[in-house]
Amino acid sequence: MAVNLDLRKLQDIVNENEFKKLYQNGLAYAEEIEKDSSIGFTELPETLEHVNKAKEIADKLPENVDTLLVLGIGGSALGAKMVRDAFQNNLTKKLIILDNVDPETIYSVASSMNPEKTVINVISKSGTTVEPISQFKFFFNLFEKELGEAETLKRIVITTDREKGVLRKLADEKGILSMEVPANVGGRFSVLTPVGIFPLQYCGIDTKSLVNGALNEKKEGADKSVKGAVLDYLFFNKGKNIKVMFIYSDNLYRFGEWYLQLFAESLGKRFDRDGNEVKVGATGVLAKGVTDQHSQVQLYKEGPEDKFFAFFKIKNKKDILIPDSLSEYKELSYLNGKTFSKLMDAECEGTMQALENDGKPLILYEIDELSIENMGRLIYLFELQTAICGYLYNINPFDQPGVEEGKIIAKRLLGYN
Numbered sequence: 577m578a579v580n581l582d583l584r585k586l587q588d589i590v591n592e593n594e595f596k597k598l599y600q601n602g603l604a605y606a607e608e609i610e611k612d613s614s615i616g617f618t619e620l621p622e623t624l625e626h627v628n629k630a631k632e633i634a635d636k637l638p639e640n641v642d643t644l645l646v647l648g649i650g651g652s653a654l655g656a657k658m659v660r661d662a663f664q665n666n667l668t669k670k671l672i673i674l675d676n677v678d679p680e681t682i683y684s685v686a687s688s689m690n691p692e693k694t695v696i697n698v699i700s701k702s703g704t705t706v707e708p709i710s711q712f713k714f715f716f717n718l719f720e721k722e723l724g725e726a727e728t729l730k731r732i733v734i735t736t737d738r739e740k741g742v743l744r745k746l747a748d749e750k751g752i753l754s755m756e757v758p759a760n761v762g763g764r765f766s767v768l769t770p771v772g773i774f775p776l777q778y779c780g781i782d783t784k785s786l787v788n789g790a791l792n793e794k795k796e797g798a799d800k801s802v803k804g805a806v807l808d809y810l811f812f813n814k815g816k817n818i819k820v821m822f823i824y825s826d827n828l829y830r831f832g833e834w835y836l837q838l839f840a841e842s843l844g845k846r847f848d849r850d851g852n853e854v855k856v857g858a859t860g861v862l863a864k865g866v867t868d869q870h871s872q873v874q875l876y877k878e879g880p881e882d883k884f885f886a887f888f889k890i891k892n893k894k895d896i897l898i899p900d901s902l903s904e905y906k907e908l909s910y911l912n913g914k915t916f917s918k919l920m921d922a923e924c925e926g927t928m929q930a931l932e933n934d935g936k937p938l939i940l941y942e943i944d945e946l947s948i949e950n951m952g953r954l955i956y957l958f959e960l961q962t963a964i965c966g967y968l969y970n971i972n973p974f975d976q977p978g979v980e981e982g983k984i985i986a987k988r989l990l991g992y993n
């Protein structure tokens with residue numbers, strides 16, 4: 577199996593009957609979610625529509641481009657960032673994703689930019705989010721000053737709602753190339769729409785394999801997503817308020833950032849579907865293996881019993897041998913002939929066992945290799961898992977009223993009515 581879920585020693589911790597009952601509920605929810613046409617993310621693995629559209633748009637852009645500047649935030653940025661950073665070596669263009677309004681970063685990006693050789697992809701489903709809109713105003717001005725309006729407009733791609741928002745108006749009125757975010761797919765579930773597909777494909781990533789991976793995961797069935805969702809639900813209800821996502825791979829680390837957003841925005845909710853105040857949702861924490869063994873594990877081993885753990889490791893990695901050097905130092909000889917992969921795996925196993933020895937709940941995702949296809953699998957697995965967990969909580973995993981409120985207040989503070 578390309579992504580394997582190992583429940584390790586959980587049978588000693590989790591009540592079997594309780595788990596079985598919730599598992600059946602979870603399976604039913606998975607079916608309901610996959611059949612519901614108002615929930616769009618489950619349909620995305622079945623279509624190459626967005627891959628084809630991205631090619632159509634790319635063919636209309638100037639030829640001498642070497643950089644894509646993406647302006648977007650949250651769900652409009654994290655998916656592309658995750659795939660870009662996992663497959664840096666596959667990129668054929670520089671892919672800059674600006675998801676903050678820190679003027680120092682904007683200044684540094686702007687000062688090294690060659691507008692002639694750059695395309696801007698502004699991404700906002702709502703078309704009203706202040707961060708990408710303000711960045712767009714800035715870069716539009718920068719490009720216009722250097723290239724004039726006509727050449728600037730040729731170097732812009734807008735990704736937004738089919739009808740709503742100022743970006744759609746702009747695309748229509750100024751004849752800017754544009755793509756649609758399907759109305760039934762929310763930001764954090766949108767990596768397989770033009771939101772993620774266009775920037776990745778334009779910069780050389782094989783997005784067909786990404787979509788295909790998601791499809792293969794979907795075809796394999798919901799078992800892993802359901803098990804993960806049941807455990808997320810169960811542990812939270814047993815007072816484990818913190819889920820630590822321990823990722824033993826530098827290249828997969830940004831997957832953790834993408835998953836953290838999906839997990840937090842989808843499941844952190846005040847009210848259930850019946851209007852009762854429930855205040856659910858565990859807090860996700862990201863840790864990198866082996867690095868954070870030396871910064872966080874002390875707390876995890878000996879601190880409060882409020883955590884459950886999901887470990888992620890890559891089975892087959894490019895490897896390097898630790899040579900038989902410094903042979904006069906016998907105390908170093910235990911490393912002779914070992915590889916860094918073996919070392920990393922031993923450290924991962926050591927950390928898991930050390931936590932298990934204290935009865936900490938822990939599961940392991942083993943990915944057979946870090947391929948684009950397996951990234952597609954992870955995307956679908958965790959999107960479905962998150963949605964199922966929301967149904968177990970009886971909350972709506974697809975809205976984000978807490979984020980919306982902050983957006984509205986910030987705009988009001990800037991004088992918007």
Ligand code: PA5
Pocket residue numbers: 649650651652699700701702703704705708762763764765841976979
């Ligand atoms: O997941 C979400 O819905 C959010 O994180 C949004 O993606 C984020 O707030 C950006 O919204 P928009 O794409 O409308 O600019």
